[in-house]
Amino acid sequence: MDPLSIAASAIAIAQAVQAIGSGVHMLQSIARAPAAFSAMLNELSSLQGVLHQLRNAMEDITDPESHIPADAIERISRLHFDMS
DSSP: OOHHHHHHHHHHHHHHHHHHHHHHHHHHTSSSOOHHHHHHHHHHHHHHHHHHHHHHHHHHHHOTTOOOOHHHHHHHHHHHHHHO
16 A cells, blocks of 8 residues: 555544544533433444544554554555455
């Protein structure tokens, strides 16, 4: 995976994190939500945390100073391809 693709993916993840955060904030403002709604809100919050960690990892990969072994980057590329 070339650095431009990784950077584009990182930007897309950052936008998703922001959108989820905005949605979570809006949903938290609704009073007396039913239990299922509250459970969904918790799941969205967890997903936001995972996406945030993924964004940070992708930013680390795109850092020109990173010392990530080529085989690790190749595995990430294969995972990306498999998930597409």
